[in-house]
Amino acid sequence: MAANATHQFLKILSSKALNPTLSLPLTQIRKFPISQNPRNYTSVLQAAVNDNVGSSSGGRSGGLSSPPPPPVNEISERIDINPPKGTRDFPPDEMRLRTWLFQNFREVSRLFGFEEIDFPVLESEALYIRKAGEEIRDQLYSFEDRGGRRVALRPELTPSLARLVLQKGKSSPLPFKWFAIGQCWRYERMTRGRRREHYQWNMDIIGVPGVAAEAELISSMVTFFKRLGITSADVGFKVSSRKVLQEVLHSYSIPENLFGKVCITIDKLEKIPIDEIKKDLKLVGMTEEAIEELLQVLSVNSLSELEEILGSSGDAIAELKQLFSLADKFGYSDWIQFDASVVRGLAYYTGIVFEGFDRKGKLRAICGGGRYDRLMSTFGGDDVPACGFGFGDAVIMELLKEKGLVPELTPAVENIVCALDQELQGAASLVATKLREKGQSVDLVLENKPMKWVFKRAEKINAGRLILIGKNEWEKGLVRIKNLATFEQCDIELDKLE
């Protein structure tokens, strides 16, 4: 029921995402935001158009959804021309945006001295099986392969990273500063526009126990936002520490091994009714008094107030203070705020947790992460201090759209080369080769087309100049060059073509 209500809510939100007067707060907190809305980058409207195309061509519920494998016959019936439900194609315009976004991820990672890594998109299911009741488990895109192995399309990158650390950690000196940009999958019940895959930028620091690491990670996300034109008036980071909760639970003698579960429950605070939360907390053995104090602590949003409640002796307060002090030196104090309600939805966090949110409260978490010092031992290895964040490609694109910050990226090619005569196609090839050898991009016209067509093509691909190979000129060793911005033209010797 609660889940249904959320879906309804998302549906409303999704149908109005472009309406700037809408300001419903949706602070559904999870590590890996998948857009509740567009199936592509360019526009929500476009997504709606695609949906129509889908249904006019027979829809997705057609031939593809029947369970038994199709017969081994030549296909002649119309196939669904849409990508599978919940996934995206990237035609050139979408791809340019994706490339632009990824280049920004990469450039920020480079500025911070991080090295890129990657893992298989298909992993062993065992990597993701944790008992804390995370949403991620229910949405695992898992199956049995032909060899009887349980495998899963990765829903997140951190477990693969932990696996790689266990492989490399003993032979290479720490710290590792690694980043990855990878596609992640979640099998969700589809409401309109929700996706089953998204790309995620991760940065992780392995081997550094102190909060200087978290401060560095938040700094890199701030750097990313600034590059894109997003300010601290648009986006903030809520920061807390799981040690705050731990100290409260400890004082009520809640066993250590229930900690992850309690965190997952609390992470649902704004998604499901408070009574259900309380019921779940009772189930793990908390008294009503303990639950009330816990909820009290979670509503705190100043460090001094927290200090009054917890006292100043614990790690939680000390680390948070140190982080805020470093943020000040880094120069991003205006981006971060303490908020005890942030716990994040994954079981493995152990210390500082943070999440980026839009200050208008329209979108879900933009990015998030934290410290996970004990993940390696759950895989049977030795623990290594570690922290990192995940930053999806969906919510950030929505935010950029809202702020009018999506760049207009047009294709651009330096030259369009065209033979005026079928017989000069070889000559045109030669001209194209010469230009390409000089590092210039060339769209070579491969057919005998009228000049009107050529100009249209030149315009479409945004060519800088048109190079025409005509019989008379070619016999003199000349080609004609037309600057497509100024429309000036001249004949030039082939060897002098730059």
Place this chain on the structure above:
Amino acid sequence: MAANATHQFLKILSSKALNPTLSLPLTQIRKFPISQNPRNYTSVLQAAVNDNVGSSSGGRSGGLSSPPPPPVNEISERIDINPPKGTRDFPPDEMRLRTWLFQNFREVSRLFGFEEIDFPVLESEALYIRKAGEEIRDQLYSFEDRGGRRVALRPELTPSLARLVLQKGKSSPLPFKWFAIGQCWRYERMTRGRRREHYQWNMDIIGVPGVAAEAELISSMVTFFKRLGITSADVGFKVSSRKVLQEVLHSYSIPENLFGKVCITIDKLEKIPIDEIKKDLKLVGMTEEAIEELLQVLSVNSLSELEEILGSSGDAIAELKQLFSLADKFGYSDWIQFDASVVRGLAYYTGIVFEGFDRKGKLRAICGGGRYDRLMSTFGGDDVPACGFGFGDAVIMELLKEKGLVPELTPAVENIVCALDQELQGAASLVATKLREKGQSVDLVLENKPMKWVFKRAEKINAGRLILIGKNEWEKGLVRIKNLATFEQCDIELDKLE
């Protein structure tokens, strides 16, 4: 049995791949070469080491291969730290090579005016079900998703491309010149070192009926090879046309719809015994006489000889002649040769087919492609002339290794910034931020470490200079800069730091 023999053969080859005296010809022809050997780019030996690591940690046949889903308990037993069988991790050194290779794919595509696209790695299984008995069908990594849909990890990119063309073809003017770099999957029985995933660079031209398109595609692959230092003494292209076969079959009244099947059978010529080939050809209704003539034609490797057999009136001869003439103008005649035995292993080719091979005959096909003018109608759409190629990441890396052309790519960061005192960590953060704002990469030391450690770290990450924040200097507004190439050092004002 034949398959077993091939496996044995591959096993022998794989265990000696680094031995330069071995020159067994292995011309297993397929569109998407998956390496028979290394699981990573750097070395075959490394792969062997990894294999040992795998078995010492319990091996892959351990906990992960049991069919039922694991229990929902916290994992505490040791997990397999290797990627799933047949897949790769990309730690930083492997990733640098992959990035370098992909950058070359992208740069060549840009020079030719192609735009990048992508599709979901998970597609509807129906896209890949063709009746021709292709190897690719038996190796399809398919399964039923939770919604009862038959889906598959893409084994190749062309069917997704065709799907996208059907979506976009009517609203945008042709031609499309598109490229993609995507991961493809094949579920193969594993022999040592064979992989189940590889990346593939595709370039496709949609909407151009003439062989100028094929000439352009081959030119782009030649350009790629040249950029990497590979010459026409190392690599060549075998070129033929499926129309050659078609004309032979036509003269024996073999029905059109058996054409794809015949091609797939012929593609296995060097993989399975000739008697099996003949048996298969008889099954589709060819007489012994026709089979003998067909095999005769397939052994032809000069165009003039082919013309003698087929006569000069057909399309096959005319198109091949035109292609060789264009190749001459492009300047890559020395790279290509006619070879009637090339048919490629996918059912959808209709005209020119080509494949890149190493002239030493040690490796399988490096790349390959051709014209597929009738793929769209098998999906229920209108046909559009089209051609393209696939170029895997595996065989090319083996070739580069053999030729000593794998670049040595080291990490490089411009600055390493280090506070000499824990209390100056904030100051170091400020210095790092200032440098990053100027576009400089900075590895910020996040812990209080002895100078010996810092120098080791600087060396490992190949830092250009070391910037030290000491108490006395900082109080005067200075930082100490040490050039790590010359070991010169000086103190400089923070504001003057460039």
